[in-house]
Amino acid sequence: MALILAIESSCDDLAAAIVRDGGEVLASVVQSQDKIHAPYGGVVPELASRDHVRHLHPTVAAALARAGVGLEALDAVACTAGPGLIGSLLVGVSFAKALAWRLGVPLVAVHHIEGHLASARLGEQPLAFPFLGFVVSGGHTQLFRVTTLAEVELLGETRDDSAGEAFDKVAKRLGLGYPGGREVDLAARRGRGDRFAFPRPMLREPGLELSFSGLKTAVALEAAKLEAASPAGKLAEPDVCDLCASFQEAAVEVLVEKARRALVATGLRRLALVGGLAANARLRERMAELAAELGIETLFPPIALCTDNAAMIGAVADGMLRAGEVAPLDLEAFSRIPAGATRAGAP
């Protein structure tokens, strides 16, 4: 039996969780910084790490209190060691190292994306292995063959922007605020998805690579055209909704088609959609249609487990602890690091 305190601080969300035996989440606390970064329309790394310093101790204390667990009961301390913003990562890594040393328990260094994939194994009905893991978040758009949590193979990823970045940048351009993925999702429900024929990047090319930067630019150009044609020089609300719906149709179509290709190419019969974009209603709907068509099983974890959280880090750490994949106390943080590389403690 293992009781793990997990810390996630790789970007703008700060999270702590208490996880028992890899699957039972006793507490999961997330401290969001959306309000801090909203005025800038994107994450400001320096502000993110400073705020993590401010909130880490109370966030960990809140997780322990909520779980009704004392520090002495912990079997290990886990943290996200990468990839992410280096300043943000260092706050969690430094704290986890110090606490593991103080308690005399092992330190476990977890890869953030392995964490996202592990969210499919948390909750009431975990998805059985092997599965296709599609990470669609603000930072990443990657397809993985997940044989076990310890054996993940990258099959394809975006060449440029992540899908979440495209949603956020479109939202910013259309004046919908930050982070705007959810706002685009909501506006799209009131718009026409077939009004603008936006490009479907990488759909004609074979393979599993993706790209979202051109699509985002196409939306910005169309918005500029509409503004120039309007007497007030501004976008009318129906135009904003149609732009959102048409953009979303293009982005979702590409994601669904790449998932289809990956499922067919690998022969995998299960699909997990994880990361913040898994909250998108249209994406869920189209992925569910794809699953029905192919007769495969799907899992869309609850939103709280899809967006950045520490429970998913604890889930990965449990298996690593059992396998003896423990990190040294001079562990560093890594802004870029491939999946699997934190398992040796350091790459």
Ligand code: KG4
């Ligand atoms: O996984 P996440 O919390 O953070 C990263 O690890 O990046 O994902 C956040 C991303 C943001 O880009 C946000 O705009 C997007 O997920 N997002 C959505 C929706 N809810 C969150 N995008 C589209 N539709 C949504 N409903």
Ligand code: ZN
């Ligand atoms: Zn993430």
